[in-house]
Amino acid sequence: QKEVEQDPGPLSVPEGAIVSLNCTYSNSAFQYFMWYRQYSRKGPELLMYTYSSGNKEDGRFTAQVDKSSKYISLFIRDSQPSDSATYLCAASSGGSYIPTFGRGTSLIVHP
Amino acid sequence: EPEVTQTPSHQVTQMGQEVILRCVPISNHLYFYWYRQILGQKVEFLVSFYNNEISEKSEIFDDQFSVERPDGSNFTLKIRSTKLEDSAMYFCASSVSVSHEQFFGPGTRLTVL
Numbered sequence: 388q389k390e391v392e393q394d395p396g397p398l399s400v401p402e403g404a405i406v407s408l409n410c411t412y413s414n415s416a417f418q419y420f421m422w423y424r425q426y427s428r429k430g431p432e433l434l435m436y437t438y439s440s441g442n443k444e445d446g447r448f449t450a451q452v453d454k455s456s457k458y459i460s461l462f463i464r465d466s467q468p469s470d471s472a473t474y475l476c477a478a479s480s481g482g483s484y485i486p487t488f489g490r491g492t493s494l495i496v497h498p
Numbered sequence: 499e500p501e502v503t504q505t506p507s508h509q510v511t512q513m514g515q516e517v518i519l520r521c522v523p524i525s526n527h528l529y530f531y532w533y534r535q536i537l538g539q540k541v542e543f544l545v546s547f548y549n550n551e552i553s554e555k556s557e558i559f560d561d562q563f564s565v566e567r568p569d570g571s572n573f574t575l576k577i578r579s580t581k582l583e584d585s586a587m588y589f590c591a592s593s594v595s596v597s598h599e600q601f602f603g604p605g606t607r608l609t610v611l
Binding site: 391431484487 | 502531539540541542543546554589591593596597598599600601602603604605
């Protein structure tokens with residue numbers, strides 16, 4: 388069941404670039420939208436989550452949700468080599484805190 | 499900074515054998531979870547656990563799987579008779595409350611031969 392879709396990449400950018408990572412979802416019941424970062428050989432780490440549509444900013448990271456088009460985005464400003472990781476988007480319905488994950492996009496930021 | 503720990507980091511077993519994967523959640527957390535990630539595929543939810551009971555489980559979590567909190571610190575996932583398709587990375591997570599803020603451990607790589 389393809390509920391949350393992500394391009395696996397890899398996405399390779401130079402240091403300092405603005406990165407745009409995107410997901411689409413199909414389940415209209417999804418109300419919460421999350422972004423996780425996963426370094427090699429580590430578990431996912433929650434970066435941020437948003438409720439319903441709109442933007443949320445945290446430092447260099449901005450999450451954006453457009454429920455009308457079922458589109459989720461994560462923007463990273465001034466990207467650093469330490470941002471190199473796999474970024475997982477996820478979503479959950481209002482009645483559950485269990486995320487449905489996308490496959491993840493591999494990001495490489497080269498110096 | 500407190501973190502979720504998992505042991506072993508890599509477990510190799512023969513098909514049909516039982517395995518127990520161990521997790522130590524963050525000490526003041528009350529909700530515990532197991533997820534798995536087959537190589538190259540999505541992270542999938544298996545089960546959530548609260549107050550010594552399963553609170554939610556997915557269709558993957560069939561009778562071959564069980565979870566237990568045998569003492570005040572450990573949280574275990576048992577696979578009774580492993581199959582080749584059980585080969586995956588298994589992640590434990592914990593949270594203070596019912597929340598999206600789940601903290602994941604580093605995972606146990608299970609290889610079934």
